[in-house]
Amino acid sequence: MLRAYYYTALIEDQEYSSIRPLIDWLDYNGYKVVTKPAKEFTDSMGRRKVKGNMDIELAIDAMEQAETVDHLVIFSGDGDFTTLVEALQRKGRKVSVVSTMATQPPMIADDLRRQADHFLDLISLKAEIGRDPSERAVRHVPEPQSADAEE
Structure with missing residues (x-):
């Protein structure tokens, strides 16, 4: 990478x-x-x-990176990126898209999934990048004090 x-x-x-x-x-x-x-x-x-x-920022950075890399990976399901993927492929670059189909509705636009050279569903990465909920740090959010609280 x-x-x-x-x-x-x-x-x-x-x-x-x-x-x-x-x-x-x-x-x-x-x-x-x-x-x-x-x-x-x-x-x-x-x-x-x-x-x-942030679509424009991502698209500009991807097109600039396409000058020096041969494979880009986009973590998004936004169908607006289909045109970006096509442009990167015209430059001879491979594009993988990571999103999910496990939600209803799916978080990936069908056109984007079809255009990508490779589609990886986040579910397939869960064992490698996921954490067991019991391993997550517990966040303590202070409760707001009421106006009649004693000091």
């Missing part, structure tokens, strides 16, 4: 983000972490929504 990238959008104003420990671990362990601020908006129903699309 030459390089591993991780793409995510972050909400800037949050004091704590549940994804921050993951980002820090990846950054300390050799991944190139690519982030950008997430956009917050209110939809027509008045619900708060967060949008953080």
Whole structure:
């Protein structure tokens, strides 16, 4: 493996983000972490929504890496990447896609799965990359104190 990238959008104003420990671990362990601020908006129903699309960043990095690597692996099921996979293949590069069909609906777009040179279902990798739930660290979240709590 030459390089591993991780793409995510972050909400800037949050004091704590549940994804921050993951980002820090990846950054300390050799991944190139690519982030950008997430956009917050209110939809027509008045619900708060967060949008953080990293498709363009991933596509540009993949096309740049295609100049020096012969095999790219994309962990995504987003059908928007089908065109990227086609472009990489036209450059003579092999593309593997990792996602899953085990969910309902499947997390991989059919067009993307068909276009990839190889499709790996995450389920088939579970024994190699998965952890037993009993091995996971228990997180203690402090309970908010009520206004009438004694000090």
